[in-house]
């Protein structure tokens with residue numbers, strides 16, 4: 641029996657069925673605007689408060705430090721622009737050359753209107769070394785932004801080490817953890833980050849919702865002007881269903897993290913064949929590509945009744961499109977054996 645395998649979980653993931661079920665009442669029945677003062681708003685307001693507490697616990701934050709956004713892109717824009725446009729004396733930003741466009745293009749936008757930005761190079765394994773940051777940083781730096789896990793090659797950075805250097809120079813530290821939250825343990829206190837971006841659809845939550853963690857006491861400009869939602873920091877009527885769905889998905893992923901990551905590591909042992917005629921191995925997947933395959937095992941195999949250990953990667957007629965490095969390369973190679 642042959643089946644299609646979706647292996648671009650770095651681009652987006654399948655919605656957790658429990659998250660989907662939990663969202664329905666907020667779409668269909670309890671559609672009150674959470675920010676209104678009347679009784680129809682009480683339940684959505686309570687649901688949002690509960691979801692905020694669940695999410696905060698998953699990353700060891702306090703609930704007041706979680707701000708809901710429309711996803712990773714908005715969270716990154718807010719962190720970069722909110723920091724540059726704040727009224728502090730220092731406005732220089734340091735980021736890396738291998739960030740997602742949500743960070744790179746936000747930095748370029750601030751640069752165009754006069755805020756200086758430096759772009760740190762990575763080493764051959766995609767690491768941003770603390771000593772590289774040490775060379776670039778100065779006391780004029782207001783923000784350092786380096787991603788936790790890379791969306792193309794999965795390199796996981798030494799975030800605590802980088803944050804340490806930023807703080808030693810009086811700068812804030814932001815990390816785009818969109819590819820990490822829900823896949824590897826994230827503890828904002830242990831990492832000592834001031835801001836952290838996350839996006840629900842990368843951890844089996846709905847698309848179009850995410851959050852920005854902002855440590856208590858950190859000053860960044862509100863990104864969306866308008867109503868007083870999110871403690872006057874992010875205007876816009878709350879998406880109760882999506883917020884609830886995101887909290888369930890993150891809770892489930894966090895609870896299952898150890899099993900999932902063991903399964904994914906085992907996938908790293910398999911070889912990928914590009915040319916089914918010659919069956920030449922073109923890539924041996926390394927454990928570093930862990931995030932690339934995040935959830936692939938769980939969402940695509942166990943949900944369809946195949947434990948990851950039973951997946952055999954071998955020649956077959958099916959094409960499979962990988963994201964990241966492999967996205968230009970249709971690989972005809974995958975099948976599941978019963």
Ligand SMILES: Cc1ncc(COP(=O)(O)O)c(C=O)c1O
Nearest residue numbers: 711712713740742791818819839
């Ligand atoms: C590292 C990283 N940052 C930010 C984003 C943007 O997130 P969203 O799709 O929620 O806007 C992505 C999405 O691919 C990503 O991989």
